[in-house]
Amino acid sequence: MAEERTGKRRLAPEDIYEIALVSDAQISPDGQRVAFVRTVLDRERNDYRSSIWLVDVAGGEPVRFTTADARDSFPRWSPRGDRLAFLSNRSGKDQVWLISLGGGEAQQLTRFPEPVTHFAWSPDGTTLAVVTKAETAEPPEKEPEPETDVVRITRIRYRSDGTPGFLDEKRSHIWCVPVDGGRPWQVTSGDFDESWPAWSPSGHEIAFVSNRTPDREYNTVSEIWAVRASGGEPRPVATGDAAYFFKPVWSPDGTVLAFTGHREPFAGSSRNHQLWAVAAGGGEPASLTSALDRSVEDEVLTDTAASSKPGPIWAPDGRWIYTQVSDQGNVHLYRIPAGGGEPQLVVGGRRRVVDFSLSADGSLIACTVSEPLNPCDVIVCSADGSGERRLTRVNEEFFATVELSEPEEVWLPSASEDRRPIHAWIMKPIGFREGVRYPLVLEIHGGPHAMYGNVYFHEFQLLAAQGYAVLYTNPRGSQGYGQQFLSCTRGAWGEADMPDLMGAVDAVIERGYIDPSRLGVTGGSYGGFMTNWVIGHTDRFKAAVTQRCVSNLASFYGTSDIGFHFGEHEIGGTPWEQPELYRRLSPLTYAPQMKTPLLILHSEQDYRCPIEQAEQLYVWLKKLGRTVEFVRFPDESHGLSRSGKPKHRVERLQHILRWFAEYL
């Protein structure tokens, strides 16, 4: 028994309650301390709690800095480093709160009637630029009673996965809020949604992201604009129908704006995001990373992380721009020469740099990192990556008590004609013994343009703890291997990537410790599409679990929050232009061939892959007399496995284990 050999127990679904998540490591301007967010799952309340913590860069125990029983997030240092602003839901909705480093209670700064979603300090520390949908700065004395609960829909985009679900007519705008008293003022207005405010170094202007094209309801354009901080008409910086730009940041001398993105809005995540620079006055943006052939966004998937919103950061001398780069299952920190030239790796290794920040003089960097056997910790290093030190050991005690399986990173030949090597990870079951043959679960990621990688994945560890070998791969269509690889699945969902998956399965079987008659398969979203696709095209799998899946591309087009543009680009036309293609690429078409016992897991409020996708598959297979079961999660969205109610997350994991225990 593994337990006897190691003195450690096996991981269990409920262990998600034992794992604390740290994120958003923000180093103080003087480089002395790091503020970060610590998130825990609250079993009693079936909810999440998060607080701001501080740790000295010189070392020592981290201390809890905000103490409310709430969700505190997004800590940002004032330019002088004497206080922190952060978001908190203590008053009901997320608002900005301020806390002095000298001591004392946090004070509520904003009281908008709608949540604040993002903010940025002005360079002089007097004002915050705040993003909210609020139309006034103060809540009404009494919330008006809605006249009806009937929803009238006139726009093509009328719902969005997650909170709030159905979209209202309100728009996200930028407000300025004086930090030490005074009335907030609205900076932008109109029928546009603004985000990501970035102050110019002089404090006179705010750059932001918006779609101000006339056809914005139907396109996916994302432009960079700038507006005077006092308000007025915004001016275009990097705009137009070919703009898919995000996360603007000013050079220290205010002459250049850098941002991320690409020039093919409908292609969305199927194109590498590059780092761009444009004259702050506007003009033609130039890519600084076109030769890199990688995305400068974090494209890695996991079920164990708290979200943070890192964007590029300029070094204070203006020579470099720091950015994440997704590369072959890792997310690294690079610095890109602002004037063009070779990107330099700063924080590398088999891991994901989840977020990062720089001290005011640019000499120190703080990052949150995630590794295969450690979900998250805060590290600090010098500007070139040297002298790295770990400042937290958040889950060290817990992981000392459970046995984990170390993923083996391998390249396995595809079963396609080109036999292309596919990047993959194999986890041996806990308690592995030579000479024994084990069941194997193939995990398929979503996107399709995301990637698995060198991060902790609770679901995978749990399967290994239950005695399964686990195989996860980055087949064609995945991020991290260059644009050509990324584009392979366009108009070829399932057809292009299934041979990669099957080649990897065969290569693992050849290692001799897998029982080929006990293969399982699972995946979520596009991974659910692929699970359906695979069992419609082979009977080699003995059990399958399809999660938040797509089964019918034609109905996905009209029901998903992104169906009308994502589906159209990915498939290559509309259902009425390409009915045969939609039929050919829909897993439901192959339902009569599906024989594998299938568990369907789906959230009822999933607006990304609406539950009708699961319902169709369930009824077709039931009518065909197949072994199929349907588990519905009420009040959950597409993000159930990562951000759902903790109890539902545990139940989801239990259902997966139950199904494989019964049929595999």
Ligand SMILES: CSCC[C@H](NC=O)C(=O)N[C@@H](CC(C)C)C(=O)N[C@@H](Cc1ccccc1)C(=O)O
């Ligand atoms: C708003 S455009 C991005 C769409 C995104 N694709 C990324 O490549 C996406 O939502 N893909 C879905 C499948 C699609 C609805 C058919 C998907 O597979 N999602 C995955 C991966 C993912 C996770 C978190 C954020 C983005 C993608 C999933 O939910 O696990």
